[in-house]
Amino acid sequence: MPEVMIKLENVQKEFRLRGNIIRALVDINLKINAGEFVVLMGPTGCGKTTLLNVMSGLDLPDDGTVILDGDRIDRASEERLSDIRRRKIGFVFQDFNLVENLTALENVEAVLWPGPLRTKEINNRAMSALAKVDAHERMNNHPKELSGGEKQRVAIARAIIHKPRIIFADEPTGNLHHAAATQVMELLKSLNKEMGTTTIIVTHDKNLVKYGTRLVEMEHGRIIKS
Amino acid sequence: MGLRLWSKSIKLAMRSRRRFIAFTLMYTVLMGWMTWNFQDFLYGDGDPDVLLLIVSIVSTLILSILYAWIVINYRKNEIATLKCIGYKNSNIRTIIIGELTWVTFIAFMIMAETLIHITAGATYFYQQQSLAGNISAATYLEKTTPILNIWPVLATLAMFLVSQILGIVIMYSKILKLRPIVALRVLK
Numbered sequence: 001m002p003e004v005m006i007k008l009e010n011v012q013k014e015f016r017l018r019g020n021i022i023r024a025l026v027d028i029n030l031k032i033n034a035g036e037f038v039v040l041m042g043p044t045g046c047g048k049t050t051l052l053n054v055m056s057g058l059d060l061p062d063d064g065t066v067i068l069d070g071d072r073i074d075r076a077s078e079e080r081l082s083d084i085r086r087r088k089i090g091f092v093f094q095d096f097n098l099v100e101n102l103t104a105l106e107n108v109e110a111v112l113w114p115g116p117l118r119t120k121e122i123n124n125r126a127m128s129a130l131a132k133v134d135a136h137e138r139m140n141n142h143p144k145e146l147s148g149g150e151k152q153r154v155a156i157a158r159a160i161i162h163k164p165r166i167i168f169a170d171e172p173t174g175n176l177h178h179a180a181a182t183q184v185m186e187l188l189k190s191l192n193k194e195m196g197t198t199t200i201i202v203t204h205d206k207n208l209v210k211y212g213t214r215l216v217e218m219e220h221g222r223i224i225k226s
Numbered sequence: 227m228g229l230r231l232w233s234k235s236i237k238l239a240m241r242s243r244r245r246f247i248a249f250t251l252m253y254t255v256l257m258g259w260m261t262w263n264f265q266d267f268l269y270g271d272g273d274p275d276v277l278l279l280i281v282s283i284v285s286t287l288i289l290s291i292l293y294a295w296i297v298i299n300y301r302k303n304e305i306a307t308l309k310c311i312g313y314k315n316s317n318i319r320t321i322i323i324g325e326l327t328w329v330t331f332i333a334f335m336i337m338a339e340t341l342i343h344i345t346a347g348a349t350y351f352y353q354q355q356s357l358a359g360n361i362s363a364a365t366y367l368e369k370t371t372p373i374l375n376i377w378p379v380l381a382t383l384a385m386f387l388v389s390q391i392l393g394i395v396i397m398y399s400k401i402l403k404l405r406p407i408v409a410l411r412v413l414k
Contacts, residue, residue, distance in 0.1 A: 058310065058405075058410070085310065091409075097310075102241075110308070114314070158311065162312075
């Protein structure tokens with residue numbers, strides 16, 4: 001029986017916007033197994049990013065249960081969530097979110113700075129992660145000196161340096177041109193195969209469906225296909 | 227771990243060049259002014275100007291809070307991203323404190339260095355005057371007594387460190403309130 005990486009039961013999430021209640025997630029039930037490459041798709045405003053936020057512990061549901069790799073996170077404290085994120089989760093953002101005042105290498109290393117590893121070991125791991133995403137030649141460059149595709153590769157290296165159990169990517173190709181987007185998706189796919197890391201990608205781009213092992217479609221806060 | 231974050235915070239402070247230079251200069255000037263006021267208060271001949279001393283202390287407090295506010299407010303996205311990758315509030319606090327104390331330390335060193343040079347310059351000048359017979363030995367000794375005593379300098383440093391801590395304490399609630407989800411929202 002495959003290992004369940006994420007389990008959501010009856011998850012609900014509402015937002016209040018100018019007096020109106022928006023039901024972002026309605027009765028979400030979903031199981032994602034370890035090693036899956038899930039593409040979470042749907043039109044703008046369907047709740048896919050909210051679902052990703054809830055699954056990753058960035059946001060808490062109003063109701064329901066969220067279990068990530070055996071840890072119940074729907075009511076966890078911020079300190080506990082920080083700990084889970086540090087050990088188990090890697091994030092890839094649409095806007096890359098690299099720290100401008102750090103080099104590519106330092107951006108990757110930064111994940112491990114608060115941890116117990118020795119500086120040399122952190123440095124070795126960061127260089128190895130950058131080599132894995134083929135960005136090692138730009139390791140001494142600052143984000144402003146990198147192209148969009150290079151920034152995203154550095155961001156992916158940052159997401160994998162601590163060998164996470166799961167990678168969440170929110171529109172990872174949203175700010176990239178076609179060639180760079182293809183490279184990034186190929187890279188995420190190969191990392192998923194090579195490292196067995198569960199990968200969940202949120203996108204509205206139908207061209208990315210082919211990279212996934214599973215498609216989850218959403219509409220009006222509900223899962224319509226999984 | 228704490229030391230590593232501390233050293234990285236110094237790197238981050240130095241690399242945000244404009245902010246670093248601007249606040250280091252402001253701190254240096256303010257430290258010089260406060261030291262002078264402390265000197266006047268502790269060793270002055272006439273009535274010390276307490277009001278000036280109070281104004282310099284309040285200015286320091288305001289500047290420290292402003293600096294902490296700028297560091298946190300202009301880096302919300304960066305702080306939220308660090309939280310996303312597993313940084314705890316205490317880790318973020320270490321980075322911010324490191325950055326603020328580094329600026330204070332550098333400003334203090336510049337001020338101390340400047341005072342030493344002024345004292346050395348004055349000593350040389352009055353020594354030459356004394357050797358040339360333009361001033362008496364008693365005047366020479368009086369003039370070359372250190373321009374500032376050590377206690378006003380240390381009191382200024384202590385006052386700056388305390389105000390930095392106060393700035394951080396006041397702004398820490400902002401760090402606590404900042405949710406990692408902001409990393410996804412700010413640029414969209």
